[in-house]
Amino acid sequence: MATINVTRSSMPDFAEYCEEIRELWDSRWLTNMGVKHKTLEAELQKLLGCDYLTLFTNGHLALENVIEAFDLHGEIITTPFTFASTTHAIVRCGCKPVFCDIDPTTFTMDPAKLEALITDKTVAILPVHVYGNLCDVDAIDAVAKRHGLPVIYDAAHAFAVERDGVSAGAFGDAAMFSFHATKVFNTIEGGAVCVRSAEMLQRLCDLKNFGIHGPESTPYVGGNAKMNEFCAAMGLCNLRHLDAEIEKRRLVAERYDARLAGVPGLQINRIPENVRFNYAYYPVVFDGFQYTRDEVYARLAEQDIYARKYFYPLTNAFECYRGKPGFDPKDTPVAAHIADRVLTLPMYADLPLEKVDQICGIILK
Numbered sequence: 001m002a003t004i005n006v007t008r009s010s011m012p013d014f015a016e017y018c019e020e021i022r023e024l025w026d027s028r029w030l031t032n033m034g035v036k037h038k039t040l041e042a043e044l045q046k047l048l049g050c051d052y053l054t055l056f057t058n059g060h061l062a063l064e065n066v067i068e069a070f071d072l073h074g075e076i077i078t079t080p081f082t083f084a085s086t087t088h089a090i091v092r093c094g095c096k097p098v099f100c101d102i103d104p105t106t107f108t109m110d111p112a113k114l115e116a117l118i119t120d121k122t123v124a125i126l127p128v129h130v131y132g133n134l135c136d137v138d139a140i141d142a143v144a145k146r147h148g149l150p151v152i153y154d155a156a157h158a159f160a161v162e163r164d165g166v167s168a169g170a171f172g173d174a175a176m177f178s179f180h181a182t183k184v185f186n187t188i189e190g191g192a193v194c195v196r197s198a199e200m201l202q203r204l205c206d207l208k209n210f211g212i213h214g215p216e217s218t219p220y221v222g223g224n225a226k227m228n229e230f231c232a233a234m235g236l237c238n239l240r241h242l243d244a245e246i247e248k249r250r251l252v253a254e255r256y257d258a259r260l261a262g263v264p265g266l267q268i269n270r271i272p273e274n275v276r277f278n279y280a281y282y283p284v285v286f287d288g289f290q291y292t293r294d295e296v297y298a299r300l301a302e303q304d305i306y307a308r309k310y311f312y313p314l315t316n317a318f319e320c321y322r323g324k325p326g327f328d329p330k331d332t333p334v335a336a337h338i339a340d341r342v343l344t345l346p347m348y349a350d351l352p353l354e355k356v357d358q359i360c361g362i363i364l365k
């Protein structure tokens with residue numbers, strides 16, 4: 001019996017990738033903003049609907065670089081129901097994360113609880129479009145404007161998601177995307193940042209290349225976070241198949257919905273009518289169901305099917321932060337409740353629909 005994992009990377013045909021990288025053997029230009037990098041950057045800037053975009057070696061360094069580019073020093077309001085990267089990026093940049101609770105249906109920052117967390121030390125708001133569910137961007141924007149704070153979105157899950165035709169890349173002062181192998185669109189490892197001005201774009205471009213601006217000018221203490229040509233080439237190939245991939249994911253999600261919607265004790269993700277979704281994940285909250293989340297996880301694992309407790313634990317419960325002031329899951333009770341009950345089920349373009357039936361059968365038995 002073949003193992004089913006929670007995800008499986010999308011890849012082009014081997015021949016397609018070979019064709020894409022052939023010219024690199026002639027040019028011998030392997031990294032440092034070569035032709036693949038430039039082409040991918042231009043295509044993504046269009047697709048993600050932002051004026052300025054630049055690529056990074058991964059989403060995490062994209063996030064650290066954008067925090068640096070905004071020159072932030074102080075408290076950043078964020079949520080703990082996210083991947084380690086979001087919280088770690090804030091801390092590694094020398095800022096202090098302040099945790100806002102989440103909305104129980106979208107799993108994103110609850111804007112009603114945001115304003116009370118703002119102090120004279122607050123320097124930015126960093127919400128996450130969890131599972132591709134867009135944050136309440138209008139409400140967050142209104143609070144941010146009132147207090148003159150920049151909003152940086154962790155849009156790692158929200159590639160190709162649109163609301164009323166507006167891309168996730170267009171919300172806030174900046175948006176970070178991840179192109180990690182497990183994401184809807186991958187460049188093996190990779191990421192990007194969307195920003196709103198040519199100046200901010202230039203700063204990011206300098207920062208990701210050791211802070212070097214020109215041959216004799218190094219205005220920033222930058223690191224190295226450039227995307228190489230082989231990763232950019234993978235992105236160019238995967239981009240050609242993006243619509244087909246998302247369509248296949250949609251069929252998987254619909255099959256899950258057909259079996260799981262309306263079952264007492266199961267909360268499934270709802271997608272608003274005006275949203276074009278990417279079906280990045282299939283989260284289910286087991287709340288008052290006949291089995292607990294952990295029981296369902298174990299039953300699936302017995303059949304070699306690996307769902308994921310995503311996101312559990314909360315980042316404010318990580319042992320690396322234990323005992324630090326402000327890191328306490330009790331401060332974010334809704335997030336703590338969901339983290340104890342959520343499971344993301346296997347979801348990828350080539351997941352056979354019979355497998356979805358099998359998974360649902362195991363859950364509902």
Ligand SMILES: *Cc1c(COP(=O)(O)O)cnc(C)c1O
Binds near residue numbers: 083
């Ligand atoms: C994947 C992910 C990241 C980090 O992206 P990498 O490309 O893996 O470095 C950050 N935030 C969230 C929410 C993610 O899912």
